[in-house]
Amino acid sequence: MEARTLVLVEDDELADEVLRVAAAAGCEVERVWDVAEARRRWAAAPLVLVGANTLPRLPEASLGRRRGVLAVSAGPLPEGSWHAAVQLGVDRVVTLPGDDEFLVTTLAETTEPPATRAAPVVGVLGGRGGAGASTFAASLALASARRGGHPLVVDCDPLGGGLDLTLGMEKVSGLRWSGCSTATGRLTASTLRSALPSVEEGAGRLTVLSCGRPTGGEPSTEAPSPEALLAVLDAGHRSGEPVVLDLPRELSPAVTACLWRLTLCVLVVPAEVRACASAGALVRRLAHHGTEPGLVVRGPAPGGLTARDVSTAVGCPVLTTMRPEPGLAGRLDRGSFRGRPRGPLSAAAERVLAMASPAVAQGSAA
Ligand SMILES: Nc1ncnc2c1ncn2[C@@H]1O[C@H](COP(=O)(O)OP(=O)(O)O)[C@@H](O)[C@H]1O
Numbered sequence: 001m002e003a004r005t006l007v008l009v010e011d012d013e014l015a016d017e018v019l020r021v022a023a024a025a026g027c028e029v030e031r032v033w034d035v036a037e038a039r040r041r042w043a044a045a046p047l048v049l050v051g052a053n054t055l056p057r058l059p060e061a062s063l064g065r066r067r068g069v070l071a072v073s074a075g076p077l078p079e080g081s082w083h084a085a086v087q088l089g090v091d092r093v094v095t096l097p098g099d100d101e102f103l104v105t106t107l108a109e110t111t112e113p114p115a116t117r118a119a120p121v122v123g124v125l126g127g128r129g130g131a132g133a134s135t136f137a138a139s140l141a142l143a144s145a146r147r148g149g150h151p152l153v154v155d156c157d158p159l160g161g162g163l164d165l166t167l168g169m170e171k172v173s174g175l176r177w178s179g180c181s182t183a184t185g186r187l188t189a190s191t192l193r194s195a196l197p198s199v200e201e202g203a204g205r206l207t208v209l210s211c212g213r214p215t216g217g218e219p220s221t222e223a224p225s226p227e228a229l230l231a232v233l234d235a236g237h238r239s240g241e242p243v244v245l246d247l248p249r250e251l252s253p254a255v256t257a258c259l260w261r262l263t264l265c266v267l268v269v270p271a272e273v274r275a276c277a278s279a280g281a282l283v284r285r286l287a288h289h290g291t292e293p294g295l296v297v298r299g300p301a302p303g304g305l306t307a308r309d310v311s312t313a314v315g316c317p318v319l320t321t322m323r324p325e326p327g328l329a330g331r332l333d334r335g336s337f338r339g340r341p342r343g344p345l346s347a348a349a350e351r352v353l354a355m356a357s358p359a360v361a362q363g364s365a366a
């Protein structure tokens with residue numbers, strides 16, 4: 001049987017409070033009443049919650065220091081308990097009921113299977129409008145799925161028309177951003193995945209969180225808030241699977257909030273002079289947020305610009321180049337973008353995916 005979170009709280013009232021929070025988090029816990037019982041489960045439990053009154057007895061029991069021990073208290077911790085908390089290396093003191101939101105999130109995380117693979121978080125932006133960023137983000141996710149991955153691709157551009165449409169998934173049921181906008185830190189990866197549209201692709205499965213399209217009298221589609229985007233990003237990342245973000249050129253608070261989480265930031269730039277100028281302006285803004293993108297230089301080059309010219313003009317290194325994808329506009333219009341594992345676009349996506357996470361690329365190719 002899998003080890004459960006250990007609750008060593010003698011005070012019944014406080015224990016009830018802890019059990020109530022655990023139920024809200026969908027987390028099964030094991031309550032024990034004495035230190036001897038706790039000893040048997042101490043090392044294996046994913047998380048240990050110790051009541052403030054029990055805490056002073058633990059250092060002399062020599063249970064050993066471990067991570068993931070939380071002290072639970074109904075009020076400020078008494079001095080003796082503080083001393084024990086420091087000796088034990090307690091991660092944090094949780095005061096209930098005030099800290100229940102934190103505790104729900106932490107308990108929910110223990111129910112997630114541990115991430116076993118390096119999971120890249122890749123953000124994709126366009127050097128100019130219509131550069132091909134959404135198409136490339138979709139291609140990255142498809143490339144990952146074809147290798148057997150379960151990537152999550154997140155559309156962060158409320159004016160992009162919906163990434164589900166790019167992927168030909170507009171009829172697949174599941175939530176769009178409008179249904180996830182109240183997401184908070186307590187989201188688990190499995191809940192998220194089962195709520196979102198997903199399709200099989202190659203040996204894997206692709207899940208998309210798309211912006212919608214305004215219907216009826218709605219003035220506009222909802223943009224993800226920074227909190228909701230971070231919650232989704234964290235849940236996706238915790239699953240140990242790649243997350244791809246289709247980012248708008250407008251660096252909204254939600255976008256800047258997630259920039260520092262990126263394993264790799266990709267800027268798709270058509271090999272054109274104006275695209276270079278436009279991309280250069282965006283690169284400066286990104287630098288302001290401590291992010292340096294790598295370029296995917298997209299042909300054709302009507303004026304003969306090389307990848308090196310583009311790199312020099314924009315001021316960023318080149319990750320890869322790609323020739324124009326034949327017949328792409330028609331495929332996008334017909335909703336048949338998926339299911340074409342060959343071509344310049346997929347090849348470039350494969351290369352970038354491998355750069356973002358060599359472990360994933362090699363591990364799944366075996
Ligand atoms: N790799 C490519 N090769 C050829 N045409 C492309 C490519 N990527 C995008 N396009 C064309 O550019 C259009 C805009 O692409 P999109 O990905 O929506 O751009 P962005 O998200 O940067 O605004 C697509 O509808 C398609 O016609």
Ligand SMILES: [Mg+2]
Nearest residue numbers: 133134157160
């Ligand atoms: Mg786009």
